[in-house]
Amino acid sequence: MTENPSTAATGTETSTRRTRVVVVGGGYAGTMAANRLTQRDDVDVALINPRPDFVERIRLHQLVGGTHDAVHDFSDVLSPRVGLVIGEAARIDAARRAVELESGGTVEYDYLVYAVGSAGAEPTVPGAAEFAYPLSTLEGALRARSAVEAAGHAAGGPPAVTVAGAGPTGIETAAELAEQGCRVTLLCGGVLGPYLHPRARRALAARLEELGVRVLDGPGSRAAEVGAAVVRLEDGREVRGGVTLWTAGFGVPDLAARSRLSTDPAGRLLTDETLTSVDDPRIVAAGDSTSPSGIPYRMSCQAAIPLGSLAADAVLARIEGRSPRAVSPGFVGQCLSVGRRDGLVQASTSDDHAKKGFVRGRTAAAIKEAVCWSTYRGLVFEGRRPGLVNWAFLKDGRRRDLLETRVALAREGSAL
Known part of the structure; x- marks a missing residue:
């Protein structure tokens, strides 16, 4: 069976002049890209995702704690012009321009956005x-929530929980769990x-101690x-x-490698600075699964959404016969919720290095909640008014220097 994105998106026959764009992956980057691609009336967009729900991944810890369900029906998030294909991508056949x-x-x-x-x-x-119990996916977080609840019933009260x-x-x-009375041990593994x-780390450690979290850090604290x-x-x-929750380490799906596309050592799709695959100009990548010039951005929602919008812009540029522009989205820091009533906001340089400045307490908690809310609402707004949300206003001013240094070192090595 062959599914036509145009039919999935509009339910009508398409002319040969229409352009079909498929987005693989419905996370922050993929959803942003799919919505933004609907700026052109002659582009039909399909989003392939394993489930019918959009997952607010930055709220999965709240799902485990029972303070948020972390999911929204895609009909509330996606543009009505995006066709949703529920399924798991097995392989990308670049020669045939098809996703199996x-x-x-x-x-x-005709074009593909890789956002797995x-x-x-x-x-x-x-x-x-x-x-x-790993917490990186909706299904994992749901199982973890059930395990914590079952352990609580068995213990007759809040259970003991180890977080690795x-x-x-x-x-x-x-x-989140300590605030609810669980006896939590946090294994840092470093x-x-x-x-x-370091200043923000000390403030965080003090707040965790107030919540009763036993923090084991330093040498030997790895499971x-x-x-x-x-x-x-x-x-x-x-x-x-009673329960061990696993949050140590992240990886990317091996879809690119299975599809015989070039990847970096971690399995991210290798692209140039326009987010275009080094193997195929019709494949553009975004989010955690992309590696521009082999120098990937930190895996984060903060990077995923700008990269999603810029990937869509790259595809639209190619459709219009223009060359995509090189991208270099910058960072502002890292937001942490420390329970429902406290938080920590760490400021950073645009190239993602922590500064001395940070905010903590209720103000930081309010900032973190505002970030979560505006992130989701921004995706919804992009689906209703595509092209008007500009998430990439910050620039990493040092990335060009890093790239030039890498090129110079490569030339020196080849000359030896």
């Missing part, structure tokens, strides 16, 4: 796959909040083995708890 689905169908395209996102890396720690990984997801999940400036109700650390210590 796990179901056996295919979706043909990221997920938790497969844990290599013995026992983690059997006894720990002290990046944003681990920190936010630990705080430092707490690696992105944070070495996970059991049914125990985690053994590299230094020999044991942490006993």
Whole structure:
């Protein structure tokens, strides 16, 4: 079976002059790209996604804590001109310009936006796959929520929870559950909040201590083995708890590699600075799964949405016969919720290095909530008024210097 994006989007026959664009992946980057592509009336857009819901991934810790369901029906988020194809992409056949689905169908395209996102890396720690609950996907977060509730019923009250990984997801999940009375141990496997400036890290540690979170950091605090109700650390210590939640490490789907497209060592699609695949000018990438010039942006919603809008702009430029422009979206920092009543906002340089400045407390919590709300509402607005949301107003002023340095080093190496 071959599915036509034009038919999926409009329910009508299409002329040969229409352009079919398929977006693979309905996360922040893919949804932004799909909505933005509807600026042209002669472009038919299809979005391939495994589920009919848009997942607010930056709220999954709230789903685990029971304070937000973190999902919206795609009919509320997508432009009515975007056709939603529910399915899992199995392979991209660039020669035929078609996406093969796990179901056996295919979706043909003239241009493709590769936005498959990221997920938790497969844990290599013995026992983690059997006894720990990863939180990087909706399905994983739902299972984790059920496990925490079941442990609470068995304990007759808030259960003991061990959270492995002290990046944003681990920190936010630990705080969310501790605020509800759970006895939480946070395993850092190194430092707490690696992105944070030391001053902000100390403030965060103090707030987690107020919430009753037991923070284990430094050498030896990495999980070495996970059991049914125990985690053994590299230094020999044991942490006993009813539920182990896993937030350590992220990876990307291997769709690009399976499709014989060039990738970086982590499996991200390798592109030039216009987000165009180095193998095929009709494939453009966005979000966590793209690696421009082999120098990827930090996996984050903050990067995904600008990259999604810029990927759409690159496709529209090619349709109009123009050359896409090089992109360099910048950063402003990192927002963390520390429970429902507290937060921390770490300021950064545009090239994503933490500054000394940060905000914490209720003000930071309000900023984080505003960011979550405006991120979702921005996608909805782009679906109703495509092209009017400009998420890429910040520029990374140092990226060009980094690229020039890399080129110079490569030339020196080839000359030796």
